[in-house]
Amino acid sequence: MRIGVLDVGSNSAHLKVVDLVAGGAPRPLAAVKRPTRLAEAIDADGVVGEDAVCRLVGSVGEAVRAAGAYGAGELIAFATSAVRDAANQQQIVAQVEAVTGVRLGFLSGRDEARLTFLAARAWYGWSAGRLLLADIGGGSLEIAHGEGQEPALAVSLPLGAGRLTRAHLPGDPPARKDVHRLRAHVYERLADICAQVKEDLDGRPSVRPVATSKTFTQLARLTGAPKRKAGPYARRELRLDRLREQIPVLADRCAEARAKLRGVSRPRAPQILAGAIVAEALMTTLGLDRVDICPWAIREGLMIRRLQAMTDPAAADEETAHLTQAVPVFPAPGRPSLRPVPSLSA
Template identity: 25%
Template structure:
């Protein structure tokens, strides 16, 4: 069994996964996330700011100590949208090399899309997943169905999202664990067969809504059919358009226009309306799912593979747009580093749901970080020995070849 460490360095956050690989699946030892906002100002200046680099390097020093403590023998760090866009990315590379002893890989949008799909697909199609963890029983019997109930006990009503008197001061009413339906779980994707293996209808359209870009991947258990990365992310759009608190209708409309333009570009490569299931990964989607479910606190196990209806996505987005910064910060599921960008991210998600015509979105806690770890784990060990970075991608179905659009991918 090999022990690997994967680091995902995005526009808003940096994350670490250390896991053992037994030849078929990952067994998670630790998973960490820090909001460092590496991409602060990159959309405007084209450069990584010194303060942002300092925050990132501080987090990496903590990660280096954790990696050493856990004894990971191979390390891979991937940098995505903000670093792709920055003229001074060499400053990040130099700092990472000094701290970790490996060079970060500044990957293309297509590579990012493939790794995101590779990390998520194991828990969605054809088995119980490639990342070890607790079983998630209690899902409804049909793929894509939801067992969520509102106060009336009728599935899908969630009147607390539409009734100001029921929502309380923040606009969302937390519900204790076990209150969302008869199973004690928030709405989950259906179970196929026996043994607790989860399954969704295919093909899947996977959306990775990040800080600087959004990756869209159409695929199934056999691999990726098409993918595209576009320059609409929660940090980029918030910096570009949000000036008031709460945002004005005109500012929200400007974000929606940018997202539609990006989706027009993506649709040249990725058929947006052909998927049977829309799956969302990363913090925007999981936070919207947690808010729609009325969770009393952020609970990754309850969010993973939960189902949020299109109507709930729209309702959560409208409530977030109407809230002040302090009201969003008071939400029990809200990470402090996401308060100022969750409204823009929710607009990306809502617009995508509308464009695809999806009735719901499945939230996954498995994403590019898991894809990076899997790719490293299955790649041949480098001749130089421990703590080497690898550019390999996992075999099908984790990250198959990706059809790309003409010209470089945007992201």
């Protein structure tokens, strides 16, 4: 079965077209990624601006063309917190469907954590033992841990890098007092859940801490991890001591200057400081001196869930069923421009 998985996030709409074969790993064929830049277009009332909505519609349209051009039979389409939490969410969803035929669905924060955990488990396998997962998105932070395919705990907190940047870091570069206040806010919000996680893990066998998301990936590269061209199997980790060294560097620079640092992309440069503060606070509170960077995340979790349902219908659940739809007919001149995806890459 050939499917497309479309993830509409705060910075981009990212489609992956993959072949699913029972007993095998998802085989990537192509990907298309187009900007949405929703994070910078949300006003104080939580409304996404019209220009950004139009940009989103165009990006989803390109994804539909790509899925159709590569013969995908199904499309799993979902939007993360930037759209899910928007004050004009219904208008955005209606506009996207009216123009492209795509019905954007949503996952709860807990289900995002569960599916991302499933992807990490598939990547590392059973030999990894108990996994402790963290994922910093644009609007939320997901945390999960467990020994099986399903986590024993899965939670979502409103500590996404984009959300915190808008609410707490108005300057470019931000004032030092704002950075200190944000750090205190993050530590306060993490205290209870991290205490619960530590209690859950106390006395258990060794835990493998892993992290996903572009924020963690770019922070790892900033602190010395291998480049993307090294491939998905190169080990990448984020070390707490090196992260702490880079936070003052990020805080002293404007977004334009941050984008010139190793590994930091221009779209994420405005919010990478907030992401670094969350990562540092989380690792410190949980007593982690390093985390491994997992190249698979929520898109791959959805692929695996669909693959499970192919061989065992009982494995299908409501979290993904409402996201799956036929690929709309959305004609466009010529073949869309896609980049090839190496096997098993993120």
